[in-house]
Every structure is written in structure tokens, then in C-alpha cells.
Amino acid sequence: MDFLLSGQLLFAALVLGSVYAVIALGLNLVYGTMRLLNIAHGEIVMVGAYAAFWGFSLLGLSPLVALPVVGVLTGAIGLFLYGTLFRAQLAANKPVAQLEASSLLLFFGVSIVMQNLASLAFTATPRAYQHLDTVYQIGGVAMTGNRIATLVVSVAILVAVLLFLNRSIYGLAVKALIQHRDAARVVGINVDRVQTVSILAGFGIAGIAGALVSMAEQISPFMGFPFTIASFVVIIMGGLGNIVGGIMAGFLLAFIEIYAVALTSANFRSILIYGIFVGILVLRPQGLLGKARRS
Amino acid sequence: MSSPPISAKTTMRGRTTMSDFFSVRDLHVGYDEVRVLHGVSLTAVEGGITAVIGSNGAGKSTLLRSLCGIVPIGSGTVSFEGRDVTDQSAERLVAGGISMVPEGRWIFPDMTVLENLRVGAINPRARAVKDETLQAVMEMFPRLRERSSQLGGTLSGGEQQMLALGRGLMAAPKLLLLDEPTLGLAPGIAKQIFKILPDLTALGLTVVLAEQNVSKTLSIADYAYVLENGGIVLEGSGKDLLGDDAIRTAYLGH
Ligand SMILES: Nc1ncnc2c1ncn2[C@@H]1O[C@H](COP(=O)(O)OP(=O)(O)OP(=O)(O)O)[C@@H](O)[C@H]1O
Ligand SMILES: [Mg+2]
Numbered sequence: 127m128d129f130l131l132s133g134q135l136l137f138a139a140l141v142l143g144s145v146y147a148v149i150a151l152g153l154n155l156v157y158g159t160m161r162l163l164n165i166a167h168g169e170i171v172m173v174g175a176y177a178a179f180w181g182f183s184l185l186g187l188s189p190l191v192a193l194p195v196v197g198v199l200t201g202a203i204g205l206f207l208y209g210t211l212f213r214a215q216l217a218a219n220k221p222v223a224q225l226e227a228s229s230l231l232l233f234f235g236v237s238i239v240m241q242n243l244a245s246l247a248f249t250a251t252p253r254a255y256q257h258l259d260t261v262y263q264i265g266g267v268a269m270t271g272n273r274i275a276t277l278v279v280s281v282a283i284l285v286a287v288l289l290f291l292n293r294s295i296y297g298l299a300v301k302a303l304i305q306h307r308d309a310a311r312v313v314g315i316n317v318d319r320v321q322t323v324s325i326l327a328g329f330g331i332a333g334i335a336g337a338l339v340s341m342a343e344q345i346s347p348f349m350g351f352p353f354t355i356a357s358f359v360v361i362i363m364g365g366l367g368n369i370v371g372g373i374m375a376g377f378l379l380a381f382i383e384i385y386a387v388a389l390t391s392a393n394f395r396s397i398l399i400y401g402i403f404v405g406i407l408v409l410r411p412q413g414l415l416g417k418a419r420r421s
Numbered sequence: 422m423s424s425p426p427i428s429a430k431t432t433m434r435g436r437t438t439m440s441d442f443f444s445v446r447d448l449h450v451g452y453d454e455v456r457v458l459h460g461v462s463l464t465a466v467e468g469g470i471t472a473v474i475g476s477n478g479a480g481k482s483t484l485l486r487s488l489c490g491i492v493p494i495g496s497g498t499v500s501f502e503g504r505d506v507t508d509q510s511a512e513r514l515v516a517g518g519i520s521m522v523p524e525g526r527w528i529f530p531d532m533t534v535l536e537n538l539r540v541g542a543i544n545p546r547a548r549a550v551k552d553e554t555l556q557a558v559m560e561m562f563p564r565l566r567e568r569s570s571q572l573g574g575t576l577s578g579g580e581q582q583m584l585a586l587g588r589g590l591m592a593a594p595k596l597l598l599l600d601e602p603t604l605g606l607a608p609g610i611a612k613q614i615f616k617i618l619p620d621l622t623a624l625g626l627t628v629v630l631a632e633q634n635v636s637k638t639l640s641i642a643d644y645a646y647v648l649e650n651g652g653i654v655l656e657g658s659g660k661d662l663l664g665d666d667a668i669r670t671a672y673l674g675h
Contacts, residue, residue: 314515
């Protein structure tokens with residue numbers, strides 16, 4: 127059992143945790159501010175991954191350099207979907223249950239469309255590329271450059287978003303909208319603008335996470351679904367709309383996953399994640415780390 | 422000691438002119454299937470307290486919510502500082518100087534007291550003077566200063582009401598809409614809140630107050646309207662209504 131204490135597993139868990147935390151943060155921003163259940167969230171990760179892949183393969187662009195462009199690209203997809211599918215519904219102050227239900231169906235459609243478009247355009251064959259794959263030995267732990275970069279960039283995104291939410295008056299407006307929509311309107315917050323920023327940020331960072339993931343893993347048109355599931359598990363664990371809870375839950379899920387897989391085998395990964403999902407929904411639907419937010 | 426009930430309609434026509442600070446004319450408001458307000462007209466006493474009293478379900482909250490832009494107005498007009506603001510968004514109304522302290526307080530539960538207050542000053546006019554306003558609010562409610570880093574949701578009911586009032590004031594309003602600020606509070610705290618309201622007008626604020634606590638409200642109101650089933654049935658100065666027989670039997674129980 128000594129291998130459980132190895133720095134190698136710890137590093138793997140931290141990298142995966144930072145990725146889960148970032149992806150789930152995007153989902154949480156969109157759910158928290160608008161009560162939209164984006165089950166196409168993983169497909170945004172996939173688009174970000176392909177954008178980084180093509181930028182690297184065709185233009186020789188390092189994904190790290192391309193991150194802002196990828197973020198803008200997937201953020202723009204979010205803005206487009208917001209403008210066409212959700213803005214009017216939200217402006218009409220539809221009840222939460224209705225927003226959740228209709229967004230689930232619409233995003234389901236979006237997810238299928240994006241998977242199929244990606245298969246048509248890029249074929250279903252998985253792809254990969256080599257970038258920053260030099261192995262560094264740090265404290266006896268072997269780390270590839272791209273995994274170190276993933277950890278650093280992800281943590282930087284998490285810190286930046288938390289600072290924004292807690293320090294800036296616009297960040298407070300985002301938190302206010304998450305916590306009490308009508309009160310946010312009463313104090314004079316421009317709700318449409320906060321929603322626009324939230325969907326831009328939520329989709330943007332999902333795309334950036336995809337670009338990061340693409341440096342170290344195979345990508346395919348169907349790579350999104352596991353990320354969708356993992357990020358839903360994470361935000362439910364952390365308490366829907368609870369930003370800090372979601373970040374902690376991202377790391378928690380990664381630690382459970384990495385260590386449980388190390389003890390058993392990779393075949394159990396899906397069972398484990400679905401098991402946690404169902405377990406939380408049954409035993410503690412308000413989340414492990416936070417109380418459920420009111421509408 | 423009784424003043425005759427005055428028909429809302431006839432008086433309104435005389436009182437409402439575009440030079441009024443804040444007035445509402447023939448307001449109709451409803452929700453999807455329910456029509457709640459049927460032609461409400463009123464004028465706020467500039468720099469004073471104007472009360473709207475009425476029992477449960479009369480439409481007081483619907484009225485104030487429509488005036489601050491969070492429930493859409495069906496028909497009628499609202500004028501503020503001589504301008505028609507009927508269809509303005511909540512954001513623009515707040516920016517223009519109308520601030521609401523909603524029934525049920527609606528504070529942000531997972532934000533600290535200080536964050537709740539800061540976000541109250543999000544409109545540009547208020548942001549320019551936020552430090553001074555914060556100072557004044559903390560002086561008015563020393564309890565908020567003591568609790569400034571505590572989460573809003575952990576405050577007692579009375580403290581939450583102070584926070585809601587403070588947040589409303591942080592918007593640097595000219596007109597403050599107060600919806601049942603003493604609802605569910607212990608009598609001692611309710612008394613404290615009623616004592617603060619006249620101070621607000623001393624600062625130059627105009628207050629529109631919806632309340633069910635009729636005797637306390639009428640004793641501080643410069644002018645009052647009685648709302649029943651979505652219509653104004655009676656109006657007059659606070660003092661006159663306190664002595665009105667119909668009010669005494671219907672609302673004061675004697
Ligand atoms: N969101 C809503 N949707 C549908 N009907 C509503 C809604 N809010 C209020 N109503 C209805 O409008 C009517 C007036 O309610 P309102 O809350 O304005 O009364 P109120 O005078 O503030 O009462 P209270 O003193 O109990 O606060 C009631 O019949 C109520 O059921
Ligand atoms: Mg009410």
C-alpha cells in the first residue's frame with residue numbers, strides 16, 4: 127500500500143482536481159446565475175480541445191499561447207446560445223423549474239449536434255499531439271511539462287475568478303444574482319449583463335480546460351460526456367451554485383477517483399463516478415459541502 | 422373627530438400634476454392570470470412619509486414592486502421628478518434614485534454584511550458617494566458595523582431588516598420604498614424601526630411605506646392611502662385617518 131503515499135498519485139490527483147474544478151466552475155456559473163442545466167458543457171470542453179489541436183497542428187501554435195483565443199471562441203458559442211435560446215426566457219422571469227427543464231432539453235440537442243458536427247468535420251478517430259511532454263523529476267515525482275502547465279493555468283484561473291467574485295463590485299453582482307435573483311434586480315444590478323458575462327466566462331473557461339486537457343490526453347468528438355458527468359457530480363457535491371463548494375468538490379472527486387482507481391482498476395472509474403452521483407442525490411441532495419441555494 | 426372618506430378619483434385629479442416629485446396615476450398591475458391593482462393613483466409627499474395601509478392581500482407589495490420595476494406595469498403612469506418612468510427597468514429606476522426595501526428583506530444570505538451593503542451601491546450615482554453613505558448607514562445601525570464580516574443569512578430577523586434598510590440606503594436614493602419593514606419582528610425592534618423612519622426624511626429622503634401596523638404607521642405618516650382589494654378606498658393625513666371611524670373599526674379594532 128506504500129504506493130498510496132507516493133507523490134505521483136498526489137500530483138495526478140491535483141492535476142485532475144484542478145481540471146475538474148475549472149470545468150465545474152464554468153457549469154456552476156451558468157447554473158447559478160441562470161438556473162440553466164448545461165449538459166452540453168463537456169462538448170464545449172471538446173471544442174476547446176479541437177481548437178487547440180488544430181491550432182497546434184496547422185499553425186504550430188502552442189496551446190498555451192492559444193488559450194485566450196480558445197476561450198473567446200467557446201465563450202462566443204455561449205453568447206450565441208444565450209442570445210438565441212435563453213435570453214428571452216430569462217427576461218420573462220420564467221419559474222426555475224421551467225428554466226431547468228427547458229435548458230436540459232435544449233442543451234441535450236446542442237450536445238448531440240456538436241458531437242455529430244465534430245464527427246463530420248474531424249472524423250470520429252481519436253487524435254493526439256505531442257507538446258511539452260518533457261518529463262521533469264521534482265522531489266522524486268515524474269511530471270510532464272504539459273501536466274505542470276495544466277495545474278498552474280487551472281489554479282491561476284480559479285484564483286482569478288475567486289478574486290473577481292470577492293473583490294470586484296461586478297463579482298459581487300454575480301454572487302448576488304446567484305443567491306437571490308429578485309433581490310439582485312431590486313438593488314439595481316443589470317441582470318442581463320451579469321448573465322452575459324457569466325455565460326461568456328463559463329463557456330470560455332470550459333474551452334480553455336479542453337485545450338489544457340488536449341495536451342496530455344487523446345481527444346475525440348465524444349470526449350465531452352465524461353466531463354459533463356464529472357462536472358455535474360462536482361457541482362452537486364459542492365452544492366448547486368456554491369462556487370467555493372464546487373471548487374473544493376472538484377479536487378475531492380479527483381482525489382477519490384485517482385486513489386480508488388489506484389486501489390482497484392481503471393475499469394471501475396465510471397462505476398465509481400456514477401455511484402457517487404447517485405449516492406449524493408439519494409443521501410444528500412443539498413450537496414456535501416454546501417446547502418442548496420434558494421431560487 | 423372623523424373626516425369623511427374622500428373618493429380617491431376626484432381628489433387625485435386635483436392633486437396629480439407633472440410637477441409632483443413622485444406620483445402614480447391609474448395603475449393597473451397583475452400577474453399572469455390574476456389582476457391585482459385596479460387603477461391605483463397616489464402622490465408621495467416630497468420629503469415626507471406617505472403610507473399605504475391595507476390588510477393581507479390588498480396589493481401593497483404588488484404596488485411597490487411595480488413601482489421599483491420588478492413587476493411589470495399593465496397600464497397607467499408613474500412620474501418621478503417630472504419625468505415619465507412607467508416602463509423603466511429596475512436598474513434604471515435605481516440609478517435614477519428610487520430604491521426599494523422589499524418585504525421579506527431579501528438580503529443575500531451567503532454574502533457578508535459589508536458585501537450586502539457594497540452591492541447596494543452598485544449604481545453609478547451611489548458608487549461615487551459609497552464611502553460616505555456607508556459611514557452614515559453604520560452610524561444609523563451600529564449593529565451592522567459590529568456584524569460587518571458576518572454572513573447575512575446568520576443575522577437575526579431584526580438585524581436582517583436593518584441590513585435590508587441599510588442596503589436600500591446605500592443606493593443613495595431620493596425615494597425609498599419600504600414594504601412592511603416591521604413584518605415578523607419583535608415589538609421592541611419594530612418600535613426602533615418606526616423611530617428611524619422620520620430620521621430618514623430629515624435627511625431629505627421621500628418615503629413610501631406599506632404597512633399593516635396601522636396605528637404606528639398613521640402616527641408617523643404625513644399622508645396615507647388605504648388600499649383594499651387593489652383599489653384606494655380612503656386617503657387623508659395620518660392624523661385624520663387615525664381619527665376616522667371607518668379606519669378605527671376596520672383596522673384598529675375599536
Ligand atoms: N407572484 C405572484 N403571482 C400571482 N399572484 C400573486 C403574486 N404575488 C401576489 N399575488 C397575489 O396578489 C394579491 C396581492 O398580493 P400582495 O402581496 O400585493 O398583497 P399585500 O397587500 O402586500 O399583502 P401582505 O400584507 O400579506 O404582504 C394576492 O391575492 C396575491 O395572492
Ligand atoms: Mg405585502
